[in-house]
Amino acid sequence: MVAIAILAAGKGTRMKSDLPKVLHSLGNRSLVERVLDTGATLNPERQIAIVGYRSELVREALGHRSVEFVEQTEQLGTGHAVQQLLPYLTDFQGDLLVLNGDVPLLRPETLQNLLKTHQDHQNAATILTAQLPNPKGYGRVFCDEAGYLTAIIEDRDCTPEQRQNCRVNAGIYCFRWPDLAAVLPKLTAENDQNEYYLTDAVNFLKPVMVMDVPDYQEIWGINDRRQLTNAYQILQTRIKTNWMLQGVTIVDPASVTIDDTVELQPNAVIEPQTHLRGNTKISAGCRIGPGSLIENSTIGENTTVLYSVVTDSTVASGTCVGPYAHLKAQASVGSGCRIGNFVEVKNSQIGDRTNVSHLSYIGDATLGQQVNVGAGTITVNYDGKYKHRTVIGDRTRIGSNCSLVAPLTIGSDVTTAAGSTIVEDLPNDCLAIARVKQVVKPGWRPKWLRQGATSAE
Structure with missing residues (x-):
């Protein structure tokens, strides 16, 4: 049986924020959520968050998870x-695995190896350690050739020779809980900080082993905004390296960001200044960007999204989106479509091989297959209180600069004349002209000119 305790009680003064440090975001998740997700890969029986500063916010943020909460009213x-x-x-x-809520870069395999080492050797405690290039300021961890702990010495107490040891304590522990529970009451606060240190418990336990993490960056904690930014860069490097090794082309990795919840298929091309967020899926052969944002959306094979924003939407294969298009609110675009320059599609379903190429707004609408929407056309979906729906049948051609006033149903094989305002349903196979007759008045002048004025004042 395994339980995980996450230390999440601190304020994080150096973050300069009223928000508890563990709730600050790293990518698309908070620090503590990342720690919880990594710990969850061990399938623990229990996950316990030890909370303190503004604990109500932490409880609320994690309320949807299977987490128990324990209050630490004083942070000692x-x-x-x-x-x-x-x-x-x-x-x-x-x-019991003890993790820190502000150490979000641990890999699942690191925790798996720590637990395996602990259980295989039947240790009372196993400490995660790291070899730092510059360990100045960190307490040093000493062990024998078999990996059994011999001493933990604070940096200020080390001899010059001992300071040559680069192994430091990561603050991540695995304990045999009955052994730890027996010694916890023995801890004292007889130190400069008047605090109770978990490292002191190790002095009462045997055997204790140490395990070096292969990548020392995994143990980095977050104490200020600079370190938060550095952690994000480390996370991004991991993510983008992984996808490039799996056959995805990222033209300029330095200008691209990709959440670790995004899924990419081989032969996708991610152009510069592109950002992929949330539960997004990019299929094979896609070209995304330059300058695109895709969030919580699915993009089908061989689709291009150029200088555009797609959120909470789906685009099928072989479609071209952009430049400067915006798809949102569960928009669904079929295959072989063209959603062109300065087009917004909101909460609408667009059938295969349908084109909305220029300067249009399609909101709360259903368009069939092979529909062509002329430039400047809008669906007038809002009456000031309610949203209404527009339905357009297959192979219909909507002329440029039309206003389609919902609720409205337009049949298949319909043509609407340019500049029409359509307010009534249209049957199949017809032409609709709904515009004011042009009036020409020869020799007309404004009143002030007719009265002999020479200029407007």
């Missing part, structure tokens, strides 16, 4: 935080 150190678990794990006989 890591040892004190874990002491709060004693009443909640009285009958627990398994292993």
